Amino acid sequence: MTDASIPRFTGDASPYAGGDPYADHRTADFPFTHLVDLADRRLGAGVIAANDEFFAERENLLKPEPAVFDPEHFGHKGKIMDGWETRRRRGVSAAEPHPTADDHDWALVRLGAPGVIRGIVLDTAHFRGNYPQAVSVEAVALPGSPSPEDLLAPDVKWTTLVPRTAVGGHAANGFVVDAEQRFTHLRVNQHPDGGIARLRVYGEVAPDPAWLAALGTFDLAALENGGQVEDASDRFYSPATNTIQPGRSRKMDDGWETRRRRDKGNDWISYRLAAQSGIRAVEVDTAYLKGNSAGWASLSVRDGEDGDWTEVLPRTRLQPDTNHRFVLDGTVRATHVRIDIFPDGGISRLRLYGSLTDEGAAALAARHRELGG
Numbered sequence: 001m002t003d004a005s006i007p008r009f010t011g012d013a014s015p016y017a018g019g020d021p022y023a024d025h026r027t028a029d030f031p032f033t034h035l036v037d038l039a040d041r042r043l044g045a046g047v048i049a050a051n052d053e054f055f056a057e058r059e060n061l062l063k064p065e066p067a068v069f070d071p072e073h074f075g076h077k078g079k080i081m082d083g084w085e086t087r088r089r090r091g092v093s094a095a096e097p098h099p100t101a102d103d104h105d106w107a108l109v110r111l112g113a114p115g116v117i118r119g120i121v122l123d124t125a126h127f128r129g130n131y132p133q134a135v136s137v138e139a140v141a142l143p144g145s146p147s148p149e150d151l152l153a154p155d156v157k158w159t160t161l162v163p164r165t166a167v168g169g170h171a172a173n174g175f176v177v178d179a180e181q182r183f184t185h186l187r188v189n190q191h192p193d194g195g196i197a198r199l200r201v202y203g204e205v206a207p208d209p210a211w212l213a214a215l216g217t218f219d220l221a222a223l224e225n226g227g228q229v230e231d232a233s234d235r236f237y238s239p240a241t242n243t244i245q246p247g248r249s250r251k252m253d254d255g256w257e258t259r260r261r262r263d264k265g266n267d268w269i270s271y272r273l274a275a276q277s278g279i280r281a282v283e284v285d286t287a288y289l290k291g292n293s294a295g296w297a298s299l300s301v302r303d304g305e306d307g308d309w310t311e312v313l314p315r316t317r318l319q320p321d322t323n324h325r326f327v328l329d330g331t332v333r334a335t336h337v338r339i340d341i342f343p344d345g346g347i348s349r350l351r352l353y354g355s356l357t358d359e360g361a362a363a364l365a366a367r368h369r370e371l372g373g
Contacts, residue, residue: 005031006028006030006031006174006175006176007026007028007174008165008166008168008173009026009167009168009171009172009173010166010167010168011168011169012128012129012168012169013025013026013128013129013168013169013170013171014128015128015129016069016071016126016128021069021126022066022125024170025125025170025171025172026168026170026171026172027171027172028172028174030119030121030172030174030202031119031176032118032119032176032202032203033119033121033200033202035118035119035202035203035204035228036113036115036202036203036204036205036223036228036241037200037201037202038111038112038113038114038115038117038201038202038203038205039062039109039111039112039186039199039200039201040062040064040112040245041062041063041064041112042064042112042245042246042247043111043112043113043223043224043245043246044110044112044113044224044246045062045109045110045111045112046059046062046109046110047059047061047062047084047107047108047109047110048108048109048110048147048148049107049108049148049151050084050086050105050106050107050108051086051105051106051107052086052087052105052193053084053085053086054077054085054086054087055077055078055079055080055081055085055086055087055195056080056081056082056083056084056085056195057084058084058107060081060082060083060084060197060198061083061084061107061109061188061196061197061198061199062109062198062199063082063198066125066198067081067082067083067123067125067126067197067198068082069081069082069125069126081126081127081130081195081197082126082197083124083125083126083127083195083196083197083198084107084195084196084197085127085130085194085195085196086105086190086193086194086195087193088193089103089105089192089193099192099193103191103192103193104136104189104190104191104192104193105132105189105190105192105193105194106187106188106189106190107187107188108148108151108152108185108186108187109185109186109187109188109199109201110184110185111183111184111185111186111201112224113205113207113223113224114141114182114183114184114205114206114207114208114373115182115183115203115204115205115206116179116180116181116182116183116203116204116206116371117139117161117177117179117183117201117202117203118176118177118202118203118204119174119175119176119177119202119203120137120161120162120174120175120177120199120200120201120202121172121173121174121175121198121199121200121202122135122137122167122173122175122188122196122198122199123171123172123173123196123197123198123199123200124167124168124169124170124171124173124195124196124197125170125171125172125197125198126170126197127169127170127194127195127196127197128169128170129169130169130194130195131167131168131169131170131194131195131196132167132190132191132192132193132194132195132196133166133167133191133192133194134164134165134166134167134190134191135162135164135165135167135173135188135189135190135191135196136160136162136163136164136165136189136191137160137161137162137175137186137187137188137189138158138159138160138161138186138187138189139158139159139161139179139181139183139185139186139187140156140157140158140159140183140184140185140187141181141182141183141184141185141372141373142156142184142185143184146185151185151187158187159179159181159183161175161177161179161186162175162177164189164191177203180370180371181371181372182206182368182371182372182373186201204228205223205224205225205226205227205228205274206226206367206368206371206373207224207225207226207274207364208368208373209361209364209365209368212225212226212274212356212361212364213356213361216355217280217353217354217355218353218354218355219351219352219353220273220274220277220279220352220353220354220355220356221244221271221273221337221350221351221352222244222246222351223241223244223245223246224246225274226273226274226275226364227244227271227272227273227274227352228241228244228271228272229241229243229244229269229270229271230270230271230272230336231269231270232256232267232268232269232270233258233265233266233267233268233269234258234259234267234344235256235258236257236258236259237253237257237258237259237346238253238254238255238256238257238346239256240256240269242254242255242256242348243255243256243269243347243348243349243350244271244349244350245349248285248287248323248348248349249285249287249288249348249349250288251288252288252289252292254288254348255285255286255287255288255289255346255347255348255349256269256346256347256348257289257292257345257346258341258344258345258346259344260344261343261344264343265343266340266341266342266343266344267294267340267341267343267344267345268338268339268340268341269338269339269350270336270337270338271336271337271338271339271350272335272336273334273335273336273337273352273360274356274360274364275335275356275357275359275360275361275363275364275367276303276333276334276335276356276357276359276360276363277333277334277335277352277354277355277356277357277360278331278332278333278354278355278356278357279301279312279328279331279332279333279334279337279352279353279354280327280328280331280332280353280354281325281326281327281328281352281353281354282299282313282325282326282328282350282351282352282353283323283324283325283326283349283350283351283353284297284299284318284323284324284326284339284347284349284350285322285323285324285347285348285349285350285351286318286319286320286321286322286323286324286346286347286348287321287322287323287348287349288321288348289320289321289345289346289347289348290320290321291320292345292346293318293319293320293321293345293346293347294318294341294342294344294345294346294347295317295318295341295342295343295345296315296316296317296318296341296342297313297315297316297318297339297340297341297342297347298311298313298314298315298316298339298340298342299311299312299313299337299338299339299340300312300337300338300340301332301333301334301336301337301338302334302335302336302337302338303333303334303335303336304335305335309338312328312332313326313328315340315342318341318347331354332354333357335360337352
């Protein structure tokens with residue numbers, strides 16, 4: 001399903017004339033980019049197969065940083081692009097030199113975490129005259145770790161998320177998705193050939209209740225377990241979602257950092273857990289944040305959509321570049337959590353250890369069934 005309110009880009013971009021290659025890049029404010037990128041490599045996403053990657057490798061699609069353009073970068077096969085680029089398709093003979101209407105290239109993408117997809121961006125940055133004429137995207141949910149052969153089997157039923165749609169060169173082509181289902185893999189098609197720089201798949205993680213039940217105690221806030229950022233006071237330097245990414249932060253901008261406050265307020269992030277949970281222990285990590293870490297932090301919880309926040313960790317001094325661990329006084333029941341930092345600065349990760357309550361486990365299992373799990 002497409003949304004008429006989202007700008008559509010078609011046609012070539014102008015040839016690169018020097019200077020900032022992004023100066024004429026066409027993009028827009030999409031209504032879904034505040035959600036987690038389910039195709040993030042940090043979550044374990046991967047491009048597991050493609051029918052052709054003659055000019056540029058399929059793995060480039062999921063690089064976290066924007067595509068880079070070097071006008072002097074050539075190799076033995078031609079211009080080297082920071083994206084996925086296939087060779088030019090040809091017809092079957094001199095009498096029929098053009099590809100047929102059905103000819104197209106494809107790539108299979110494993111999402112880093114299964115989830116409900118709300119929006120997709122196929123960015124053709126720097127592909128100015130060598131982008132696909134049109135794109136389409138299909139999705140499927142398969143258990144386990146299916147191979148490319150498993151995904152391409154004739155009995156696999158794919159759901160169309162983005163019908164065949166004309167796109168533009170050197171542009172972020174965005175699509176709203178309206179499919180209330182849980183998916184694990186995508187098939188990205190470009191018609192008939194060409195190049196795509198980056199793929200972003202925005203949505204909500206839908207964890208497997210059986211897996212969480214087997215884990216018992218786990219990180220209740222983690223993206224991969226269904227936690228999500230609901231809101232944040234400031235996203236100036238880096239997104240609040242970084243605080244619940246897998247693993248420890250590896251550099252300063254892999255955490256959450258706010259601008260410098262010049263008032264008497266403070267910064268904060270609010271989170272929604274996958275379901276009602278019992279929290280027993282907390283980690284607040286300031287890794288790589290040295291002269292800009294938060295000075296103090298407190299933690300509050302709420303059980304349900306409404307009601308007041310209850311403080312469970314009082315305002316506590318934080319140290320730069322340090323992982324702080326706190327055992328709570330008993331198990332704290334919550335569906336939402338808020339961390340306040342004082343007065344500003346940042347943290348790299350927040351971990352909330354505990355397990356689902358019986359009520360939370362039942363609600364999560366019901367939601368899993370609704371989504372086709």
